[in-house]
Amino acid sequence: MIVAEWKPIPELLASLKGHKNILLVGCATCVAECAAGGEREVLTLAPVLKMGLKEQGQDVNIITKTLERQCEPEFVEELAEIAPQVDAIMSLSCGIGMQLVAERFIDLPLYPGVNTTSLAIREQPGLWTARCAACGDCMLGETFGLCPVARCAKSLMNGPCGGTRKDGKCEVDPDTECIWRLIVERAEARGRLEDLAKVRPAKDWSNSGHGGPKRMLREDLRS
Amino acid sequence: MAAAKPDPNFQPEIVVLYCRQALDAEERPPEGARQALGLGVRLVLLPCSSKVEAYQMLKIVEQGADGVLLLACPEKACRFLTGSLKAERRVQRARQLLGLVNMGPERVALRRVSGLSLKDILALAGQMASEVKALGPNPMKGDNLQ
Numbered sequence: 461m462i463v464a465e466w467k468p469i470p471e472l473l474a475s476l477k478g479h480k481n482i483l484l485v486g487c488a489t490c491v492a493e494c495a496a497g498g499e500r501e502v503l504t505l506a507p508v509l510k511m512g513l514k515e516q517g518q519d520v521n522i523i524t525k526t527l528e529r530q531c532e533p534e535f536v537e538e539l540a541e542i543a544p545q546v547d548a549i550m551s552l553s554c555g556i557g558m559q560l561v562a563e564r565f566i567d568l569p570l571y572p573g574v575n576t577t578s579l580a581i582r583e584q585p586g587l588w589t590a591r592c593a594a595c596g597d598c599m600l601g602e603t604f605g606l607c608p609v610a611r612c613a614k615s616l617m618n619g620p621c622g623g624t625r626k627d628g629k630c631e632v633d634p635d636t637e638c639i640w641r642l643i644v645e646r647a648e649a650r651g652r653l654e655d656l657a658k659v660r661p662a663k664d665w666s667n668s669g670h671g672g673p674k675r676m677l678r679e680d681l682r683s
Numbered sequence: 684m685a686a687a688k689p690d691p692n693f694q695p696e697i698v699v700l701y702c703r704q705a706l707d708a709e710e711r712p713p714e715g716a717r718q719a720l721g722l723g724v725r726l727v728l729l730p731c732s733s734k735v736e737a738y739q740m741l742k743i744v745e746q747g748a749d750g751v752l753l754l755a756c757p758e759k760a761c762r763f764l765t766g767s768l769k770a771e772r773r774v775q776r777a778r779q780l781l782g783l784v785n786m787g788p789e790r791v792a793l794r795r796v797s798g799l800s801l802k803d804i805l806a807l808a809g810q811m812a813s814e815v816k817a818l819g820p821n822p823m824k825g826d827n828l829q
Contacts, residue, residue, distance in 0.1 A: 500736065503738040504780070507738070507742050507744070507745030508780045508781075510745055511741075512783070515785050515786065515822070
């Protein structure tokens with residue numbers, strides 16, 4: 461899922477300064493799963509913003525709405541009836557959904573309520589950890605299903621580095637596993653340790669974010 | 684919110700959300716508005732304290748209640764095993780958020796109780812009222828969230 465987290469409350473309050481009628485819009489998909497922008501979080505943040513702004517002398521009216529998906533125009537259209545009633549929108553979706561809402565309601569200022577941070581799984585209740593970096597050249601087949609791009613602090617293609625702790629954790633974060641240690645362990649368990657010694661061509665980064673904005677085109681699906 | 688001037692006539696309004704399982708077996712579950720000890724009390728019966736989410740407690744404060752008191756069972760005595768633990772975490776979350784906007788985390792509280800009577804509930808509401816009285820009236824009184 462796409463993972464996001466609330467921006468600091470003071471930053472949110474500052475961004476809404478001067479507005480009177482605000483639409484707080486959530487997304488019931490990824491950001492709901494990571495407890496940042498689903499209906500529950502929208503309903504939590506709305507009174508917090510209202511009280512915070514009141515404390516600063518600003519009375520506001522907050523309308524709440526959670527869309528099934530903020531990254532699909534059909535769902536964003538549900539906001540068309542509400543938009544004329546507000547003078548600002550705050551979105552709790554990932555940056556993708558936010559931009560679609562901003563594009564649809566071009567006359568209204570849109571403020572991000574969250575920072576989009578990663579592509580992650582819910583590893584435990586209340587803990588999300590990154591699994592994918594959308595690098596554009598997946599190498600999971602060579603690394604036994606463990607991604608060193610997203611899960612190695614240095615995104616090393618050949619690890620582990622010399623910084624692995626004695627307990628197998630990453631030198632950068634004592635709570636994070638050294639992913640290359642896990643890759644080696646999995647290779648050993650499958651009796652394929654020698655696969656890691658093979659010389660592989662350099663990873664192709666041209667399909668990652670370095671080559672400018674990504675476009676994916678499927679002629680057979682175009683109307 | 685900045686400390687209000689003490690008002691001798693200020694009668695806090697307390698919303699008490701209480702777990703059905705924490706009630707004395709002989710007690711008939713009370714609900715609705717009551718007046719007690721110079722304060723207004725609204726009683727809300729819950730099948731379990733975990734039925735309340737942080738956003739609901741925040742909304743009650745945002746709509747003008749001076750305090751929200753959640754009465755939950757002792758941790759080991761929760762009929763649904765982890766219900767009162769969830770309730771405690773949600774209260775912590777609500778208090779944290781209230782603190783971030785200077786509304787006073789004290790406006791939301793949890794007490795672990797058992798064998799409650801109506802008299803006990805009103806007494807606990809009275810204690811809660813005395814704790815939030817120093818904060819003054821909730822500045823949100825009269826506002827409503829759409």
